[in-house]
Amino acid sequence: MMILSKDVPLKKHSNYKIGGSADYFFEFKSKEELIQALKLWKELEPTNKNIFILGKATNVLFSDEGFRGLVLKDEINFITRENEFISVGSGTLVSDLVTFFAQNSLSGLEWAGGLPGTVGGAIRGNAGAFGGETKDNLSEVESLDLGTLETKKRANLLCGFGYRQSIFKSGEGVHEVILSAKFSFTKGAGEDIRARTQEKIDYRIDRHPLDIPNIGSTFKNIPLDLVPEKVREEFKDKIKTDPFPVLPVAKLLVSCGLKGKSIGGARISEKHPNFIVNFNNAKAEDVKALIALAKKEIKDKFNISLEEEIMFA
Template sequence: MHIQANYSLKPHNSFKVDVSAKYFVEVTKQSDIPVLRSDLKLTSMPWVIIGGGSNILFTHDMNCVIVTCSYDKLKVVKEDEENVWISVGAGMNWHDLVTYTVEQNLWGLENLALIPGKVGAAPVQNIGAYGAEARDTITRVQTLNLFSGERIEFRNSECNFGYRTSIFKQSYTNQLLVHRVTFRLRKLSHGRANLVYDHLRDAFPHEQIPKLTPKEVYDKVVEIRKLRVPDPRIYGNAGSFFKNPLITPEYFEKLLETYPDLPHHKTVENQYKIPAAWLIENSGWKGVKQEKAAVSEKHALFLVNLGGASGEEIRQLAHKIQGDVDQKYGIHLEPEVIII
């Protein structure tokens, strides 16, 4: 356990916004929480949980206790003929976990390569990319209650996973700290590539698809992301800023009358998912700069810090984009990024 006062959060948010926290606490084990709660100064303040800070936009200094889990151990907890179950500490780097699994020839996480952040954020946000989501492989989530220190475990069916959301983001915000996550992954000969995402499937020759390995899919995902996604080490960003909106079949048909080339994906719930990047780009925002913030020239779904931007500047840019898309298409873009 580590406690630091008046601590800069710039290294702990991928937007590289320079704000500070009154206190910054790294938790490694269950017994840390009762110790922290015994400090009257810490207990008197609100507590805010963050992971790697790759999905947060700070708009002001945080007069609170910022809590993160730094426990990062990985172990195989079960194995049978077809599957391997691994339990992973919430503090482990997500891409490092994905890299480990493909090196072990395990199917399940390869489509989620190069997503920034830590393992603990995966169930909270139900991270997803290229036709895969964290909920596809998560079996259990072990959490610590920030008030009592109690260990509470959730099965997959209890997590209320949805599109970029979960029970941890809905009902237990800043109450339960994810400590460990268990994943069930398929062995090489008992799994296959998830190529439901057209752009990924089209990247492979047709005859190669039945023979693909997790590492080959992983390598292709990394290649595609590097071409399309701005590097947060150069321009601070939090990945996709907005969720892809869902609209009704009736409204989709209405939009098609005006925009016959409207890209879409029909969901199993009979809704239509529209790419937010297409809406933003066709509203004229791709590459637009506003003070020290901008919409990426690579991908319209990414808002970037050109250097020295405040969180409020980035928030204002997002607000203007929402207004223009709403006015042109009658669709409200909901942020995927958590704005604080």
């Protein structure tokens, strides 16, 4: 008999080690288990529609008060090769998929070396780095509608991908759970692919505060067309391609003197200022206070409105 766990501390499932308890919690390993859990939830709480789909919580800030609803943790984990495509479960770690590509001399995901989180999360937010994005090699996405429990399949062009964006994040697919996906690839020289992948992993280890609880980049980098001309000129040597010209938020945070700024147990990282780390039993409110401070300082000094890359739950 299926049982939904009650009062589960979310900090135990968070890369941030922050968050209160979820009223109900369930880990699903297949579409069938997910559907069963949703049906049971509807019986238990017929009027409560608060459902949160959780991957590895590498970009989610849970509230100190917890989640008044059902948290469903995605554990659909598989990687299979089907002719010219690689099929992968949404709960599969991106790092495992990248390793599979590298070990099988398949090119296309070198840019994702060291990228945290699950494939489902990467698709939802169109995760990217080093000029690459999840959408680049993505062929098809399979999802489940939380309301109708119907399965849908969409080709890449129907997923509404944009900068850290998809229809699963804000659009017609926002009430759907990503189940699996198909990625394309090109054959390459295994040694070269592994070297390029490792280069990205080493870059992250060297420049990101991976030894302290964090949930990655707090803010989206700023597309150049949203940067005032005066600011663009001031930071012209800091502009990078990701995958189009952007101004890194970290440079603006440093300019505002916010690197190393702390509130409670949270701190704007000195190693990479676009990371807010939990260095001393931080509360979600500590992190939110730093986010508010950063947004105000950047707006006041540069007339730029920052947009969070992390999620709140």
